[in-house]
Amino acid sequence: MYEGTGIGLALVYSLTSRLGGTISVRSQVEGADQPSGTHFLVELPIQQMGNYRETNPPVAPTTQIDFMYAAAQAIDSGPQEHLPLILVVEDNTEMREFIVAELAATYRIRSAANGYEGWLLAKEELPDVIIADLMMPRMDGYALIEQIRNDPVTDHIAVILLTASIESDSRRKGFEYGADEYVTKPFNVGALRLRLRNLLNRQQKLRDQYRQQFAQPGTLSPLATVQDQFLRRLYQLIEERLDDSSLNIDWLAKQLAVSKKTLYLKVQTLIQLSPNEVIRQYRLRKAIDLLKAGHNASETTYLVGFESPSYFAKVFKDFYHQTPTDYIRN
Template structure:
């Protein structure tokens, strides 16, 4: 019995580790064709039009959208514009699929914020490479931000809307850094966002929970203060919301691979 439980847990964890890709096309045949090719590496969600796609995005954490251009109702152009122009989804890469091969069609898609433009007919391998490249590059940026003490949170923004949101998010966290109990509810209230929306945005853009991002913001601000060289480590720990220097030091090592003391020596 225990063995079965362990297997179930492992499969669940593997499922969570796979990026989530949303496919949008009014052709069920094309949806099935692309989904069948992607499902080994990705969790695949499907929608038949732009309206249905936005409904899915509002309740799921999605890493990338692949959308056809020509669909009844909300087409791929409008869907791309809706994704890229608002704070809630602007961080999500968009791949547009189209049978139109005119230069003007490509320019319009790119102007609306599309990350990649793929012409039909396309090879499944080509689409796979485009998707993998976009997700890999985003993951590299997220990892660099998380591992580097002085890299600003805006570095993980992909659009102007993202940068504005992340700047406001960091300012809000910094204003509350001396509060050891700062949580997502406080952030959501001060940012005038619902808790689920804020959670999805932070999780998708950074691969972290709001709690983890708050902790990294504390540590990065601590690194900035240490870099200035005017305060003792225990003073920095208190200023960024830690109840003890020991806790601050332990988390600093875990995040950046060095203790605050070693960090000061490197400076």
């Protein structure tokens, strides 16, 4: 039987405090005159309102109204597809819906009710960050992280682990399995947002670094410096067929044992380029090394898989703001 973790009481306490109320508890051990039991008393202040017409009573604003307004603003402000994708994996319905509602105005959100469903969604959607509960049926948070870290398609995804446990061993075990952040329930939504932002900023800096390896001719070859194993394998495959103009994403996806959709999502997540853009930019970056080694522009054209020197010169100039001949001269 799957048992709860006591998070409900913590949420009641948090909500009661926000409303200016108090909560108290009294327990009775079974005795001769009365049975055992625990009594919780929640007291909430009631503010006396002034005179008003019964036909137009005041309506208190709700979280739902505020959320809907914020979500509408986010939709009007820009395309949703460019927002980071967050996957919330939580078996408690109220907690899952609460997190989704708090984040939906800022991010694209998917959710799952247990670790197994979360794992299937993670492989299909490749979210930027997963927020996962620790104690879940079918697959707990530890097992979910283990699956994510052991699969080269999902190993880049950041994970925030949620738990009601305050034991240090639980925290240590979470980090050992590969969690990036560890948040104890009940948590402050603002603090969760900050941790999300920090993880996403870290990912963006890494994407920028990978793209700069193509854009800056003076840097080392991308294959020599890339850290991510998936990108390294992708670069190796492009290198193997560098002079083949027919190289395409169908062949790359087959060699990497992934679908074209997964290849696109993975590369887009890691470097914010399409696979075709990676092929072209890798060819151009390799052309820099060949020009430095003494090859002329025409030789380099065919060595990096372009079929026409004039087209190669045009693409090279568009990317590096000078022609191959100018690069050699300068």
